[in-house]
Amino acid sequence: MPLGDNLGDKSDSRYCGVETEFNDDMPHVLSYNINGGFDFVVAPLMEPGYRPSMVNSANRESSVLPFAGSDLVLSPAQWSSHVVGKISSWIDLDSDDDVLREDSEIALKQELAWASHLSLQACLLPTPKGKSCANYARCVNQILENLNNMQLWLRIPLVKSDDNDDDSVNGTSDGMVVEATDSWELWNSFRELCEHHSQLSVALDVLSSLPSVNSLGRWFGEPVKAAIVHTDSFLTNARGYPCLSKRHQKLLSGFFYYSIQIVLSGKAVHNLPVGSSASASGQTDNYTQQAQRHEIRSYLDYVGYLYQKMEPLPEQERFEARFSTRPLLNCFYKCQIFFFYSCINVDLSVIMQLGYRDFLQSPLQPLMDNLEAQTYETFEKDSVKYIQYQRAVSKALVDRVPDENASTTTVVLMVVGAGRGPLVRASLQAAEETGRKLKVYAVEKNPNAVVTLHSLVKLEGWENMVTIISCDMRCWEAPEKADILVSELLGSFGDNELSPECLDGAQRFLKPDGISIPSSYTSFIQPVTTSKLYNDVKLHKDLLHFETAYVVKLHRLAKLSPSQAVFTFTHPNYSPDKSNQRYKKLRFEIPIETGSFIVHGFAGYFDAVLYKDVHLGIEPTTATPNMFSWFPIFFPLRSPMYVKAGSPLDFHIWRCCGSTKVWYEWCVTSPTASPIHNCNGRSYWVGL
């Protein structure tokens, strides 16, 4: 029974599992736990006492498996929906004991073959026993190469010794580096050895003490599929019921938010009066009457209670679930992506259900392509954005024309890139609001949008105020100069849709003291861990996709450091030797208590000053609320970069301009140098 139906969120974290002991009566295991309120069991598939070396070596690999039950005891649907296989925990592939190591390899292969035969969705792999895990990883890597769709969850305890952080970078006298205990390092080695395989993921063992918040954050960028919460990490509330510490509660909220399933483990350690748990969590309990009450039901009830008190999805995300949003796929690319996802058996409905979360899209080519009606439709729905524009135009009009001249002076305002008219409307509303007289030129290069624009002007009776110009702003010869130039040419990274080049072209018909709205914009960037996006890019198996910046609604990621400003453009720009080429070097200092981490790429944003204090943007700490026109941009790294705790991360980015295109190049130089990405714009560029 799912934990709850949290306001339309269909994510996996509604389901809660339970870890069980070996029992050869699997139907009983399942019915007891499902009736007890759990959605699935994490159950051993093999008799725990079995060792391959007990079997005669001659028929060791060919023999039947007497140590497992028949596949017939459950239906295929039951196996795949309700059972996660738990691989024998005695397995130790990096033992110094040759017999144990060889037994472990045989057993691991047998158990996973059996689980695969049962079409289980996932198996839980035991935690590597020591610091070294190369042989374990080699064996798992071999299995992954030929595995069906089954996921392998590597069990990793959530531990990091914060006491001796300094040791992680200090050398000893002989130059050897002493490593602090951080289970993330173990995971990182294992998955590097397995080449970041997309079917290798993590099940975190949550214990009673937790590492620092910073270091916990790293895991949200990792492919964590489950969190195993032990009954002995629960506290006891005033009425004797299990509950969790504030920090554990917050962690579980994070798991829920990131669709990480909870698995409860262990025996009941709280003594409760029979049949009284319902009141503890404020829920009714239909199961207590019909079936034997589950031993750890009260823990499950508490987890359900936490799930249900989670904050619902914000307004904006619910909107996105219904509407397609700004950085829409252009038709060609959309087909490509859909074809691509259908090739790799991803259910498209899943993509649509989850909205655009972590879904990579190629940025617009606004100068080369014309937008489609659907795209205009979406943009125009973003009322917050146009309210900001209207505020900016109002302020500019008031500054431009004193009250006493309001009735005599007509302000010339040009909307460059008028589309189907939303900025025209916002400008006219600003004029009305401030009582200023306005003459509007609406310049638009897309002839299809111009059709709609004409009909809008007629419909609204704007004929006397609005002149429609069907022309590219870069080559239009204006009949007069403008007081105010209004545009919405910004991309997710500010200048990435060539706003600088367009406005440089358009400013020749601005009066010398004229105003550009926006008057400036700045891009921002921050390093992120995002195993999900890395693997999506890697699926393409080419260089091009690793050197492309994507528009993506970032969700499953860890932001490792606050964002920093990158490039700023100001309009109008009358400097004599102006250039829109830029180069920025940024140093990110990540707190040492975060521990080591891996960087898959950089998330980019923008913030624009429309006019004076009216701004618009998506930089997370200053983002305009409830605006959905822009998703962040993501600059991937070709190879994920490992950053040792305390090492600075140096990032370089260039905005390069050629005669026919503009592109970015980027690289990392510390802790080690990456290749320079997208040399000469070979993989990704925006056409002029």
Added chain:
Amino acid sequence: MPLGDNLGDKSDSRYCGVETEFNDDMPHVLSYNINGGFDFVVAPLMEPGYRPSMVNSANRESSVLPFAGSDLVLSPAQWSSHVVGKISSWIDLDSDDDVLREDSEIALKQELAWASHLSLQACLLPTPKGKSCANYARCVNQILENLNNMQLWLRIPLVKSDDNDDDSVNGTSDGMVVEATDSWELWNSFRELCEHHSQLSVALDVLSSLPSVNSLGRWFGEPVKAAIVHTDSFLTNARGYPCLSKRHQKLLSGFFYYSIQIVLSGKAVHNLPVGSSASASGQTDNYTQQAQRHEIRSYLDYVGYLYQKMEPLPEQERFEARFSTRPLLNCFYKCQIFFFYSCINVDLSVIMQLGYRDFLQSPLQPLMDNLEAQTYETFEKDSVKYIQYQRAVSKALVDRVPDENASTTTVVLMVVGAGRGPLVRASLQAAEETGRKLKVYAVEKNPNAVVTLHSLVKLEGWENMVTIISCDMRCWEAPEKADILVSELLGSFGDNELSPECLDGAQRFLKPDGISIPSSYTSFIQPVTTSKLYNDVKLHKDLLHFETAYVVKLHRLAKLSPSQAVFTFTHPNYSPDKSNQRYKKLRFEIPIETGSFIVHGFAGYFDAVLYKDVHLGIEPTTATPNMFSWFPIFFPLRSPMYVKAGSPLDFHIWRCCGSTKVWYEWCVTSPTASPIHNCNGRSYWVGL
């Protein structure tokens, strides 16, 4: 005039260059220096006072180049054979001064375009000015993407502060790592940023003081094309002439050996009596009469003297230059390689001239393929090897049959894999030498070799002693059991041509107390820097070639650590649960004074015990002298691994056995984890 003709060595290091000042009379520059004894000049192409920002910005990029001479002043052949372009040294692409940075970019592009127009073979790029070189690298990387065949030599001073080695790994209190000054780090960042581009190489500035020998060694694995030796790093000998310190002499010998050209730089700092230099170096000097004596001729003479006293090529290498050697390309692969090299415009005669140095070859598939006559021919020429076998058989015969039984006991000896008979001959000679009676079975699976074997037996009159069996040793049913089993099934890495599997199959016809020759063999491995091989593997642009082990006559490489033993096989092997699977974890501790380095892969060798103290092998420190049957094996890494000074390097290798093939998997786990290479033998395997 080349420095000398050192015993058939045709390498580039015969040629010596000189760095010159800017002079717009290039014909004069050339004639003065060529007549002065140099082979080429490293000369600035542009007026050093020129700055692009002096030119009007509007026609900055389109303007002609008034600051360089005409291309007509020299013939195309003169430009390309005798001039290396020296890029203006004022260039500083990572300056904080925007104007200087932009000027630098324009100038660099202009100068390299000009040099490229002149078809120069190489240009010398100035040393990066600071520790940061990302913008410089970005610009060079852009140029490299569209460059003709010209090489870019990045000028790097040969410096490393050994005083404070500990700093390079010690952290400060805030966890930031303090870096020691090591110019190799600068080079490493630069080339990582440029993706190890094959046209980007190094010109080392040799100064009067030199870093430690260990740290110098790293450079021999890097693409160093030239060493610029400054006149002020010369000492003065007893007669007032320039000479070099012992350490400098040794370094220059290294340069000569690795085909690194010397370039002399600077003014004469020794006052010499006119016309007396010839006696100093013991050379005659034809030029002093005809032309003005070159200002630094005495330095050149000294370098020539060092060149000529270099040790000649060892016997073995001269043999290899005449004969094709053991790890011969099988026909299919040979065609592939030749096609491949011809595609990339490598002159095949160059490959043949230099013998097999650094030429990647795929190992034999001895069980799947039959060798060709030419291959047998080559193997049989390796007399050293058969002398060792004869010694081993002699010792075994004497141990087996006491003198008193020599005339009555007949020893049964089986040669498994007899080929065209060299081991049969060695065994019979051993019998004759020791006066033992021998009955030989010569087992050979290749029917073509059997033909020759029959004729040999007839020719030598061995009919009574030798029985020829045309059969795979793995399935032969022997009519009697053997006292001694002799085989030569070893590959470069010992077991890599499946000697273990073959001998396991053959030992069933060995008497319980019988002897196997070889009785055991062990593989060895060591980490190496070898930019050359890395780039050759990378040219294939696929995963397969990065997961293949190659047989290669290693030359241009740096061995970073002594080799360590990997796998040992002993024959006969009667252990009940025997397996030829192996797993070895090795830790290489590289002396901290080496500094940081990059590992491109691992060089492998073997050593075999034929019988008791008679061994045979290619492990460098114990190698059998003058044996040429085996080149080392090379296991590449998919991504070169940077190893910080003092960090240990952990390497893991597995020998995996399937039902139809045997393969290796390998990986690095420290300093960071690499992917596991060749999972399931997907790229490289040896067929059973």
